[in-house]
Amino acid sequence: MSTLKDGDYNIPVKLEGGSGRAGIASPASVHVEKNKTTAEITWSSEHYDYMKVDGKKYLKTNKSGNSTFEIPVKDISKPLDVIGDTTAMGRPYEIGYTITFDTAKAERSGGPSASTVAVPVIITCAAAAVIACMTIRRKTKKAKSNE
Numbered sequence: 001m002s003t004l005k006d007g008d009y010n011i012p013v014k015l016e017g018g019s020g021r022a023g024i025a026s027p028a029s030v031h032v033e034k035n036k037t038t039a040e041i042t043w044s045s046e047h048y049d050y051m052k053v054d055g056k057k058y059l060k061t062n063k064s065g066n067s068t069f070e071i072p073v074k075d076i077s078k079p080l081d082v083i084g085d086t087t088a089m090g091r092p093y094e095i096g097y098t099i100t101f102d103t104a105k106a107e108r109s110g111g112p113s114a115s116t117v118a119v120p121v122i123i124t125c126a127a128a129a130v131i132a133c134m135t136i137r138r139k140t141k142k143a144k145s146n147e
Contacts, residue, residue, distance in 0.1 A: 003077045003103055004032045008110035011076075013041075017097035022048075022086070024099065025066075029109070030076065037073040041099070042066050047088035053080070076101045 010027040023044040030039045048067035051058045062068045079100045
């Protein structure tokens with residue numbers, strides 16, 4: 001369940017678990033659409049090759065730089081238990097973490113703002129009004145010339 005309306009957000013996150021050496025970028029980018037929430041999680045290391053959420057494996061979404069994943073979040077108001085698989089220690093290790101989203105500090109991001117949507121609508125309405133006035137004026141002139 002999501003406590004956020006459809007849209008894109010930047011939400012501060014806190015990571016717990018593991019050795020304490022790894023971290024994730026905060027705020028995280030979060031997308032909500034039709035009651036489905038996904039979060040983009042970027043680790044402080046390039047050595048994470050997959051994450052598991054609710055037993056399902058998610059692969060990196062980038063090829064270089066710190067490991068980035070797009071993962072589902074069932075209820076953003078509750079801590080999310082995940083597993084991160086790191087190859088930084090010579091061989092892969094699955095490590096358990098908990099990610100907590102601070103939804104009280106969520107900020108809208110991306111997507112069209114009210115002004116970017118309103119301007120084309122205003123222009124379209126103004127053009128329609130001009131066309132309507134021109135049509136009425138032509139009909140009035142034609143009616144006067146037929147008198």
